[in-house]
Amino acid sequence: MRSFGIYPDHTMFPFVLKACVFLKNLRLGESIHGCIIRLGLDFDLFTGNALLNMYAKFQSLQLNGGCKVSAFNVFDGMPKSVIRLDSVPKVLEMMPERDVVSYNTVIAGNAQNGMYEEALRMVREMGNANMKPDSFTLSSVLPIFAEYVDVMKGKEIHGYAIRHLFDSDCYIGSSLIDMYANCARIEDSCHVFNLLPTRDDISWNSIIAACVQNGVFDEGLKLFRLMLTARVKPRDVTFSSIMPACAYLTTLHLGKQLHGYIIRGGFDDNLFIASSLIDMYAKCGNIRAARWIFDQMEHHDMVSWTAIIMGHALHGHAHDALSLFKQMEKDGVKPNYVSFIAVFTACSHAGLTDKAWRFFNSMSQNHGIKPGLEHYAAMADLLGRAGKLNEAYEFISSMHFAPSGSIWSTLLSACRVHKNLELAEKVAKEIFKVDPENVGAYVLMSNMYAASRRWKEAAKMRIFMKKKGIRKEPACSWIEVKNSVHTFISGDKSHPLYDGIFQALKDLLEQIEREGYIPDTNEDFHDVDEEQKKYLLFSHSERLALAFGIISTPAGTTIRITKNIRVCVDCHTAIKLISKVVQREIIVRDNSRFHHFKDGVCSCRDYW
């Protein structure tokens, strides 16, 4: 057009600048900017707004590469390479007039670059200039209050939206869903979603992510199915949002189905999705598949490294976990807060206390990460498991913040494993001081008293619980057979195939007794005779699930069971022998790790 000698007018540049944004070509954009100035069109409002938008977008690109330098208001202190990007405030200052769009563009630019206070300042300035926030403004501001976890301010915006009839706006809808979800107000998220007159893929993604992030996994999965029924196409974000639900519920068949979708949709090179797949396979007991995905990836970021390290840690592969951590550092990927939790978990499941101490010290010294509650908890857990109970006690007492009930609880369960009632009493006192309703502590103390035949004190604990009206969650195991999940609680006879299960349990008992199995009744704390105890052990939830798995799958199939609390010692012994007599691999995930039983031995080498 220009070669024909035709001059562009003010209507043209917004489109040309937009093309530069799509092409991610800053140099081209800058030369167009030059062209605009030469033609004297930089005083045009629409052209100015398009320039603002372009520079703001390139600012995001630059910042996503690492440094979070404020390019909007800092000029002097900026590194040379970023100086060109300072053009947003310059363009803004030069503009002869500004409208709502100018402000919205700058507000969004600041908000997307993490400069929340500057964004909010611009909102006030906009008000001072007699311009009212519109739906664009609100959907840029809401994510700020989501990030701040400030539900009061978020609600204020929601109210403003309702008063100005913006609440049926799809964009504001997703921001509201996300804001409420971030503030743990999942009911409010659902309420907003249900009231939306129109929903696009992002509204669906927002509500699904909201459910999963708040632990409402069944609802998340239900909404995912509804999304498919509504013929809304799932996107990359959908998969990385829903996958953690499969990981948490150990629904391997669903995870695999989603993996199929992901491959067919061509999403398998997405970093977020790959990390969520690694986590899902690891948590569903298939660490080999998790590792395969990790090894297939072209680039690894900190999250994917952390996910695979945690995966190996949970499966008791401390050596793999730690050598991966070394490799990660060698690759120049910086570990974060979560990565160290994974490292401590690895050390914990292998009893590597010395190594853990070295990591703990290097975490703050070499990586500048201040140990948080989770790190202290992991270290305390590790020391406790290794039997270093007093060291753990000292460690917890020396924390630079007040210990929580949960951190003392890790030590209490270590006292149970190592049968130290004296320290347990001391620890329990600390727990009841900060958390008088801690169910686990009452149950553990009651069991420990019972184990030392101090029935009166055991009963006292139970009575305390009753008085306070707190109940422990029943022990529960589940297993997936033919794409459906079967749940068992201890002593449960309600399964339709119970007769077969009972017969199988009896047969298995006979077979393992021939292998030398002697019931270990030490951990059963009912004041009843030995024969009855044997029966109680016999009907533990993991045994029921296992017996059901054996009779309902073909010979040789790997059996995967999930349990909500720690596997009991007797069941651990029994399952080892069962894996030998039925010649099957049995994988049990309890609340802290995986046990791979095969040929009479367990991967945890009886340390868990």
Next chain:
DNA sequence: GTAGGGTTAG
């Protein structure tokens, strides 16, 4: 000419 959603955590 301007806006919203994602992965790892005893």
